[in-house]
């Protein structure tokens with residue numbers, strides 16, 4: 073059993089309708105710790121009717137929530153954030169238990185997750201409209217921003233808290249209600265956030281957290297006309313499915329999908345900094361993030377020098393139980409994830425790639441994998457074009473700046489990209505040339521609540537965080553009035 077200071081945070085029911093409930097048919101799903109395979113607890117497998125009831129409840133309370141002032145909503149959001157801060161260590165322990173990431177990363181994610189709540193508590197007070205100069209003496213043109221209404225969010229397992237608050241915070245701040253479906257692998261972080269939202273005084277029905285069969289829940293949340301908005305973070309494959317399912321009811325959509333980030337090291341880079349940045353980007357969450365460096369391009373003239381620095385840092389990383397202080401890399405989320413990484417590596421080696429370090433499981437646990445570096449990558453290898461979602465650094469070599477930009481853009485994805493160079497004319501050329509929503513220049517860590525997070529091409533659309541993020545949860549109304 074998990075040792076929590078506040079055991080009430082491990083909730084094995086769903087936050088639906090007026091409070092906490094099991095599935096109406098008592099069906100449940102086990103949730104396991106990916107490091108040791110032990111069952112942490114169970115969650116309800118809600119029935120179709122249970123889910124339909126949550127939609128009705130969300131719809132019934134939304135207008136009352138929207139009628140509160142922005143300050144009243146902000147005060148409740150700030151109380152929620154205060155409670156999250158007060159329970160941060162328990163929430164980190166819970167996250168590491170269900171997701172596997174190192175406890176240091178879980179603590180970091182709780183701070184990151186909470187930053188969205190505090191940010192949007194304030195942004196909700198700045199949802200301004202316009203008064204447009206009259207086109208005729210008797211006409212007045214006024215622009216109002218109003219909440220979009222009832223929202224749904226479907227989130228992935230790799231950031232079990234931040235992906236929840238990055239959607240719930242702007243939704244609530246704008247006056248919307250939200251139904252959240254967390255990943256079945258990592259539901260407890262979302263449910264614990266629900267416990268604290270309830271304690272903060274956020275009224276029943278404003279936030280609901282549902283668990284169960286993904287496709288069953290998805291069918292209802294995408295098909296019900298009372299839901300005006302869906303925000304999804306996850307794979308491009310599932311994003312396409314949900315987008316199609318939302319078409320009949322023409323929902324407003326935000327899609328934060330898969331990535332295939334290039335990481336370019338030019339010959340004028342600070343190689344020590346570039347290696348540090350690559351470690352941070354590539355091995356965060358055991359490489360299971362959509363913004364991880366996925367293809368590493370090193371300019372030919374500095375390849376050997378850079379690899380010497382980088383490989384030494386990779387070999388110093390500690391693989392183990394994320395619950396232990398000092399561990400850098402926890403387990404992969406499940407057996408499928410492990411087998412995908414192994415298959416990509418085997419295909420690459422079979423086609424001529426050179427394994428420099430790692431490439432095998434770590435004895436720490438069944439799902440632990442050693443940080444890996446492979447070189448001599450060719451475009452016929454699956455690893456050259458697929459999102460790895462594991463602790464594997466694939467090294468490509470390039471000669472010219474034009475070649476690097478062309479190669480970096482040769483993908484259906486367009487979420488995050490990175491390059492290291494101290495030449496600022498080059499920085500302008502590369503930044504303008506890369507087809508991505510996010511550019512990291514001389515840094516491997518780009519995520520913050522103050523900047524817009526999102527992609528282009530088949531990494532999706534919409535922006536989360538920043539002053540832009542609130543726009544995903546409002547509609548713009550034009551009032552034309554003849555005052556004669």
Ligand SMILES: NC(=O)C1=CN([C@@H]2O[C@H](COP(=O)(O)OP(=O)(O)OC[C@H]3O[C@@H](n4cnc5c(N)ncnc54)[C@H](O)[C@@H]3O)[C@@H](O)[C@H]2O)C=CC1
Nearest residue numbers: 227228229254255286287290306307310328329330331362
């Ligand atoms: N662009 C971004 O910000 C992010 C993208 N991702 C991408 O997500 C993938 C890894 O996360 P996963 O959780 O494995 O992705 P996934 O796409 O399989 O699942 C994401 C969520 O969708 C749900 N889901 C799956 N099929 C569904 C269906 N038919 N109807 C309704 N819901 C469904 C899952 O239960 C989960 O809650 C990677 O491709 C990664 O790049 C993950 C996090 C952030």
Ligand SMILES: O=C(O)[C@H](O)CS(=O)(=O)O
Nearest residue numbers: 230231360361362363519
């Ligand atoms: O799920 C992810 O990969 C996150 O969106 C990346 S980040 O925002 O935590 O950097």
